[in-house]
Amino acid sequence: MKRKEFILNTSLAAASFSLLPSGSVFAGTAESKVRIAIIGTGLRGQNHLDLLLRRDDTEVVAICDVDNRMLTMSKDLIAKSGKKMPQVYTGNSDTWRKMLERERLDAVIIATPWEWHKPMIIGCLEMGIKYAGSEVILGITLQDHWDVVKAAEKYNGHVMMLENVCYRRDVMAVLNMVRQGLFGELIHLQGGYQHDLREVKFNDGVNPYGHGVEFGEKGFSEARWRTEHSVHRNGDLYPTHGIGPIAHYININRGNRFLTLNSFSSKARGLHDHIIKQGGESHPNAKVNFKLGDVVTTHINCANGETILLQHDTNLPRPYSLGFRVQGTEGLWMDVNKGIYIQEKSAKPHQWDEAKVWLDKYDHPLWIRWSKEAQGSGHGGMDFYVIHSFIESVKRKLPTPMDVYDAASWSAITPLSEQSIGLGNETVEFPDFTGGQWMYRKPAFALNDDY
Ligand SMILES: NC(=O)c1ccc[n+]([C@@H]2O[C@H](COP(=O)([O-])OP(=O)(O)OC[C@H]3O[C@@H](n4cnc5c(N)ncnc54)[C@H](O)[C@@H]3O)[C@@H](O)[C@H]2O)c1
Numbered sequence: 001m002k003r004k005e006f007i008l009n010t011s012l013a014a015a016s017f018s019l020l021p022s023g024s025v026f027a028g029t030a031e032s033k034v035r036i037a038i039i040g041t042g043l044r045g046q047n048h049l050d051l052l053l054r055r056d057d058t059e060v061v062a063i064c065d066v067d068n069r070m071l072t073m074s075k076d077l078i079a080k081s082g083k084k085m086p087q088v089y090t091g092n093s094d095t096w097r098k099m100l101e102r103e104r105l106d107a108v109i110i111a112t113p114w115e116w117h118k119p120m121i122i123g124c125l126e127m128g129i130k131y132a133g134s135e136v137i138l139g140i141t142l143q144d145h146w147d148v149v150k151a152a153e154k155y156n157g158h159v160m161m162l163e164n165v166c167y168r169r170d171v172m173a174v175l176n177m178v179r180q181g182l183f184g185e186l187i188h189l190q191g192g193y194q195h196d197l198r199e200v201k202f203n204d205g206v207n208p209y210g211h212g213v214e215f216g217e218k219g220f221s222e223a224r225w226r227t228e229h230s231v232h233r234n235g236d237l238y239p240t241h242g243i244g245p246i247a248h249y250i251n252i253n254r255g256n257r258f259l260t261l262n263s264f265s266s267k268a269r270g271l272h273d274h275i276i277k278q279g280g281e282s283h284p285n286a287k288v289n290f291k292l293g294d295v296v297t298t299h300i301n302c303a304n305g306e307t308i309l310l311q312h313d314t315n316l317p318r319p320y321s322l323g324f325r326v327q328g329t330e331g332l333w334m335d336v337n338k339g340i341y342i343q344e345k346s347a348k349p350h351q352w353d354e355a356k357v358w359l360d361k362y363d364h365p366l367w368i369r370w371s372k373e374a375q376g377s378g379h380g381g382m383d384f385y386v387i388h389s390f391i392e393s394v395k396r397k398l399p400t401p402m403d404v405y406d407a408a409s410w411s412a413i414t415p416l417s418e419q420s421i422g423l424g425n426e427t428v429e430f431p432d433f434t435g436g437q438w439m440y441r442k443p444a445f446a447l448n449d450d451y
Contacts, residue, residue, distance in 0.1 A: 034394045037062040037086070037105050039096045039120055040112030041074040043208060043221050044135055047378045048109050048162075049074055051387045053081040058391055062103045064089035064096045096120060100127040107131035107394045109162070113225040118144040125155040131400070133160045133390045136240045138411040142431070145408040145415070149433050152404040160390055160400035161407035163244040164378075165322065167385035170355070171245045172364035172446060174326055174333050178249045180362070182342055184330030186250055191242030191324045192311035198274040201227040201314075202285075213279035227271075230292040234265050235418030236312040237292065240410045242322055244402070246308055248445050249326055253405045256304045257438045258430040263417035265293030270315030290315075298417050300430070303438075310413070333358075365449035385451075392451035401445045408433040 034057060038045050041063050052058050060078070063086050065071050071090060078085055089099040100108070100123055108129055110120045118139035124132040138161060139145050152159045165171060177183060200222050204212030208221045215227035229237055250256050271290045275283055294315040300308040311323055324335040331342035339352030346353045366385060367374075373388075374381035393400040412431065420428050432438060 032057070032395070034058045034106050034391055035061050035104060036107045036109065036391075036394075037064065037099060037103055038109045038111065039064045039099070040110060040116070040135075041065045042067070042070050042111060045109070045111035046070070046074055046077060047383055048111060048387060049077055050081075051377055051384060052109075052391075053078065053083050055387075055391065057395060059084075060086045061105065062087040062089060062099050064099045066090060066093055066095070097123055100124060100129065105129050107133065107390070109390075110134040114229070115140055115225075118148055121148050121159055122151045125151045125157040125159075128155070129157070130397075131158050131160070131390070131394045133162050133400075134407070135162050136238070136411070137161075137414065138407050140415070142412055142415040142419075145412045145433070146431070149404050149408050158393065158400045159404040159407055160393070160402055161240065161244075161411065162386045162390065163240050163402060163407075163410070164382045164386040165241040166244045166248060166402065166445065167366070167382040167389075168245070169363070169367050169380065169382070170335065170359050171324070172367060173359040173362045174324075175245070175248055175446065176362045176364045177333075177358065178326065178328075182330065182345075182358075182362075183326060183328030183332065186306055186326065186328045188307050188309075188327045189246045189249060189325065190309045190311075191246050191322055192309075192313065193236075193238040193241050194311055194313040194318060194323050195320050196316065196318050197226075197314040198270065198317075201230060201271065202274065202278070213275045213283055213285050215285070230271060230290050230315070231288060232291055233418055234268075234291045234293055234296070234421050235263060235414055235416075236296050236298045236310055237414055238312060238314070239298070239310055239413035239417075242310050242324075243308070243410045243413060244406075245324065246326075247406065247410060248443075250302060250304065250306050251443050252302070253409060253434055253438045254441045254443045255438070256302055256306075257432060257434070258300050258308075258409060259303055260301045260427050261298060261413065261416050261420060261430055262425055262427040263296055263298040263420040264425050265421050266295040268293050268315070270294045270317075274315075293421075296417065296421070298413060298420075300413075364446065366446055366451075369449040389451045399444070401451070403444075405434045405437075405441075 036058055052060050089095045108124045114137040117134045121132045121134050138148050199210035202213045202215055203220050203223045205214050205218045205220050215223045268290045275285045296312040298310040321336050326333045333340045338355045340355045340358045341352050374384035377384035389401050416428050420426055
């Protein structure tokens with residue numbers, strides 16, 4: 001197929017999305033309940049646990065963690081819910097394998113530190129579990145990403161990265177606008193992870209956020225493991241909140257693909273300065289050399305001609321913003337100034353409309369249908385949707401709307417950006433995890449109001 005024809009076909013496919021409501025069952029009978037386990041009931045795992053406990057179609061049959069404090073917090077949540085206490089697995093860092101062997105499971109949710117995701121996903125698949133939902137980041141090295149893709153193919157399993165930002169209300173309204181052609185043909189996209197994590201990367205070993213400058217063994221929750229990645233690695237360490245939504249906008253792995261990437265890193269000052277300010281010059285951590293540049297920018301070029309700019313910015317003082325920009329031949333959305341501009345449709349030429357007016361008008365059918373259920377769930381409600389999508393896929397025995405190829409290509413940005421920076425900002429090729437199938441695969445994400 002010629003490239004021009006191909007682009008036409010994919011945009012036709014996108015334009016023909018039906019947003020028709022369709023029936024869905026939320027409650028389940030005892031036999032049809034999804035039997036699920038969670039590995040890693042830390043702070044994120046507990047969010048998922050809470051959402052699962054609220055569902056009548058799901059039974060949490062087992063949980064596993066190595067940390068007693070996290071397990072106690074989880075057991076309290078379960079007790080409060082009035083649901084049956086699941087089997088609790090703990091002991092050492094391999095006890096999760098015992099849980100997978102002993103329990104009859106339809107699905108597993110993995111919310112452990114990044115380095116555990118690959119072995120745990122593959123462990124689930126090897127045990128014949130068909131659905132593995134992993135928190136963001138699939139693996140550490142590029143080879144890890146290939147290993148997960150190959151295992152999913154070998155065992156015919158579904159691996160969904162639980163990328164919740166894809167379900168953010170404004171992100172989904174913009175998806176709706178993109179699919180209805182409001183922005184014209186998409187040209188350039190931006191996003192990223194711009195979140196001051198200094199009080200997440202360091203704490204006092206008791207409180208999860210701030211109150212000290214400890215990390216590693218002396219830290220609690222993410223300070224225990226995440227900070228080490230800032231010591232030893234330089235790259236875009238957390239690309240998926242930005243790239244996930246962007247990938248849906250331009251049908252990555254479904255008519256389009258990432259072709260090449262390069263990354264630049266600034267100097268590293270933020271984490272060291274934070275330690276000095278909060279812990280003093282004499283604190284032992286003042287001697288730590290952080291490899292992660294404070295601002296890492298990554299450029300990606302796509303098969304259909306779009307460019308993407310990603311930013312990773314977690315060590316400096318700043319308000320939270322993922323910095324989305326979706327720009328096409330007819331107009332653009334920028335989330336940081338809460339503005340949308342569509343030529344000949346916006347109120348005044350060359351002036352921003354308040355984005356809210358457009359976002360309300362194009363609210364995605366999923367949000368229209370489920371916003372009551374989403375109320376009170378984490379991150380403004382989007383956490384409900386990612387779990388809902390995963391569980392509904394399990395119930396229907398269907399592929400998850402975001403699959404292992406999506407997970408691998410979004411998460412592989414990390415090792416590729418490290419590689420590019422290591423090579424003096426060289427442009428590196430993006431692997432095609434789909435083995436050429438990206439040309440034929442069709443969009444599957446949020447096509448209706450179901451899940
Ligand atoms: N999508 C989001 O919005 C979001 C938000 C926060 C965290 N996350 C992701 O969730 C994951 C977990 O982060 P977190 O904030 O919950 O961290 P956390 O440190 O609070 O929790 C991780 C848990 O895993 C447990 N664990 C570690 N090794 C284990 C092993 N071998 N077996 C069993 N349990 C083990 C730890 O004891 C801990 O309780 C990470 O991938 C993180 O990036 C995503």
